[in-house]
Amino acid sequence: MKHYTATYWAFFKTSLLExxxxxAAMAIWMISRILEPIIYLTVWTTVAQARGGSxxxxxxxxxxxxxxxxxxxxxxxxSWVMHIYDFRIRQGELSNFxxxxxxxxxxxxxxxxxxxxxxxxxxxxxxxxxxxxxxxxLAFHIQTFAVxxxxxxxxxLMRFFIEWTLALVAFWTTRNEAIxxxxxxxxxxxxxxxxxxxxxxxxxxxLADALPFRWAVAFPVELMLGxxxxxxxxxxxxxxxxxxxxxxxxxxxxxxxxxxxxSAVGS
Amino acid sequence: xxxxxxxxxxxLGKTYEVPQREPGLGAxxxxxxxxxxxxxxxxxxxxxxxxxxxxxxFLGPNGAGKTTTLKMLSGLLHPTxxxxxxxxxxxxxxxxxxLNRITLVMGQRNxxxxxxxxADSFERNRAIYRISHGEYNKTLDELSTLxxxxxxxxxxxxxxxxxxxxxxxxxxxxxxxxxxxxxxxPTIGLDVTMQRRIRAFLGEYNRRHSATVLLTxxxxxxxxxxxxxxxxxxxxxxxxxxxxxALIERFSPHKTIVVDLETERADxxxxxxxxxxxxxxxxxxxxxxxxxxxxxxxxxxxPVIDLTVEDPPIEEVIEQVFSN
Numbered sequence: 001m002k003h004y005t006a007t008y009w010a011f012f013k014t015s016l017l018e019x020x021x022x023x024a025a026m027a028i029w030m031i032s033r034i035l036e037p038i039i040y041l042t043v044w045t046t047v048a049q050a051r052g053g054s055x056x057x058x059x060x061x062x063x064x065x066x067x068x069x070x071x072x073x074x075x076x077x078x079s080w081v082m083h084i085y086d087f088r089i090r091q092g093e094l095s096n097f098x099x100x101x102x103x104x105x106x107x108x109x110x111x112x113x114x115x116x117x118x119x120x121x122x123x124x125x126x127x128x129x130x131x132x133x134x135x136x137x138l139a140f141h142i143q144t145f146a147v148x149x150x151x152x153x154x155x156x157l158m159r160f161f162i163e164w165t166l167a168l169v170a171f172w173t174t175r176n177e178a179i180x181x182x183x184x185x186x187x188x189x190x191x192x193x194x195x196x197x198x199x200x201x202x203x204x205x206x207l208a209d210a211l212p213f214r215w216a217v218a219f220p221v222e223l224m225l226g227x228x229x230x231x232x233x234x235x236x237x238x239x240x241x242x243x244x245x246x247x248x249x250x251x252x253x254x255x256x257x258x259x260x261x262x263s264a265v266g267s
Numbered sequence: 268x269x270x271x272x273x274x275x276x277x278x279l280g281k282t283y284e285v286p287q288r289e290p291g292l293g294a295x296x297x298x299x300x301x302x303x304x305x306x307x308x309x310x311x312x313x314x315x316x317x318x319x320x321x322x323x324x325f326l327g328p329n330g331a332g333k334t335t336t337l338k339m340l341s342g343l344l345h346p347t348x349x350x351x352x353x354x355x356x357x358x359x360x361x362x363x364x365x366l367n368r369i370t371l372v373m374g375q376r377n378x379x380x381x382x383x384x385x386a387d388s389f390e391r392n393r394a395i396y397r398i399s400h401g402e403y404n405k406t407l408d409e410l411s412t413l414x415x416x417x418x419x420x421x422x423x424x425x426x427x428x429x430x431x432x433x434x435x436x437x438x439x440x441x442x443x444x445x446x447x448x449x450x451x452x453p454t455i456g457l458d459v460t461m462q463r464r465i466r467a468f469l470g471e472y473n474r475r476h477s478a479t480v481l482l483t484x485x486x487x488x489x490x491x492x493x494x495x496x497x498x499x500x501x502x503x504x505x506x507x508x509x510x511x512x513a514l515i516e517r518f519s520p521h522k523t524i525v526v527d528l529e530t531e532r533a534d535x536x537x538x539x540x541x542x543x544x545x546x547x548x549x550x551x552x553x554x555x556x557x558x559x560x561x562x563x564x565x566x567x568x569x570p571v572i573d574l575t576v577e578d579p580p581i582e583e584v585i586e587q588v589f590s591n
Contacts, residue, residue: 003397006394006397007394007395007397009394010390010391010393010394010395011391011394013387013390014380014383014387014388014390014391017382017383017384017387018380018382018383021382021383022382092376095338095343095371095373095376096376096378098342098343098361099341099342099343099366099369099370099371100366100395100396101363101366101367101395101396102395260345263342263343263344263345263359264344264345265283265284266283266335266338266343266344
């Protein structure tokens with residue numbers, strides 16, 4: 001464990017250094033990541049006002065709270081591994097990882113965390129600014145916040161595991177983009193980004209319950225907003241645990257099969 | 268030196284399944300329905316072993332199967348036939364104890380992070396290989412001195428020249444003090460000075476640490492300077508395994524005789540094949556078996572000032588090997 005901490009620390013430091021080289025690119029990416037929730041927030045606030053003040057159980061202040069927290073949750077749980085893995089495999093860069101006595105996922109997790117720490121400098125002030133602009137209906141309870149942090153931590157890991165598995169599909173297809181696009185679109189609907197899930201039709205809600213997206217994004221958001229009953233919270237954590245385990249097992253399996261394929265055909 | 272070899276390869280083979288397709292759109296559509304593949308044997312039934320501390324040159328033309336073999340030895344590729352044991356491990360199992368004790372340097376690939384200073388990439392390897400700070404500083408000191416890295420460590424990799432980068436790549440690959448080094452074209456694309464530098468370093472590293480080295484290179488100077496023994500493969504098959512001198516002995520049926528004469532322009536074509544004739548100096552190629560005979564006649568019949576008998580250049584011998 002101590003060894004892993006030291007290795008993670010080294011990965012973290014070098015990733016931070018590397019990403020610091022791409023400040024401008026990072027800022028541009030951040031703009032789109034911030035704009036997305038603001039656009040949906042504006043749309044839904046307009047709809048709510050046109051409908052006489054609310055949509056379902058959401059008032060404009062509820063939407064504001066929802067999208068500000070969602071922006072933070074999505075920022076802290078997203079990953080980009082599936083966009084780079086086919087490059088790693090095609091260019092043979094993966095060979096460098098395979099020659100090292102450590103599983104390559106550790107470097108990716110550390111890199112992701114480094115990015116999140118670096119972008120926190122932008123995302124927190126933005127959230128604060130939105131807080132004053134949109135006057136969200138958000139009460140702070142220390143207990144809720146503690147449970148939220150736990151849900152956020154699990155969400156990060158389960159999402160990372162699932163997306164890393166998705167990245168490994170590149171072992172079998174040379175271009176991953178089509179699959180990534182499908183994952184992105186599904187996620188837009190089913191993780192609660194385009195609209196809070198309880199505003200979606202029943203059939204889509206059932207689908208959202210069965211897939212991981214909701215548990216990785218919408219669940220921590222709704223939890224923080226105090227919109228969930230104790231039973232729903234328990235159910236949410238159960239689903240997170242299931243997907244965390246499923247993601248973990250999927251990685252083992254896909255990685256083993258993928259490396260077997262890679263070592264059969266080379267890069 | 269122990270008697271147990273560091274590397275043992277028995278009847279090693281690697282067959283790739285390559286999709287086969289005729290050119291053209293029609294063939295492309297057809298390939299959607301029925302995909303035909305063709306087996307390509309990259310490595311065929313190769314056996315050899317390398318003792319601890321030995322430096323072996325692994326030679327062959329492009330596409331001979333050298334890189335495929337090195338990748339199998341370092342665990343990146345799974346063989347389709349035969350057995351490999353490297354320091355007691357089966358490479359493709361990629362056991363941590365195995366990976367901790369080997370390294371693979373590919374002249375055309377890099378592992379250093381492009382945008383950050385070299386020292387930071389090194390630090391990353393230190394953490395991956397779990398090298399203690401004391402050990403790391405010692406190794407880095409040694410490598411810095413031998414490869415003259417001190418000015419480079421603080422520079423980002425992207426600001427380095429190809430030669431500087433290669434020195435850093437090699438150092439990065441050796442920070443964990445591997446027992447076995449697989450080097451695939453470590454001097455490719457480098458100028459003569461840098462080639463010599465890296466060559467000298469590898470020799471010194473091998474002497475200091477008794478590391479086992481398997482090296483491929485297209486530069487015969489690398490091979491002559493470093494390798495007493497060479498393994499030659501061609502079309503995936505092993506053609507020769509033995510001392511460099513034995514290779515020349517076996518594959519070169521000729522010797523080169525250089526004669527300096529007192530008089531100019533003597534026609535020596537009756538003694539052997541004249542390769543060059545410049546001024547008073549004539550170079551002859553004669554069958555090895557006739558060397559003594561021709562030398563005797565030259566000395567007896569001509570006003571010879573100086574005469575030397577040489578082996579042909581190693582490049583020529585290798586060419587001879589591949590043309591057979």
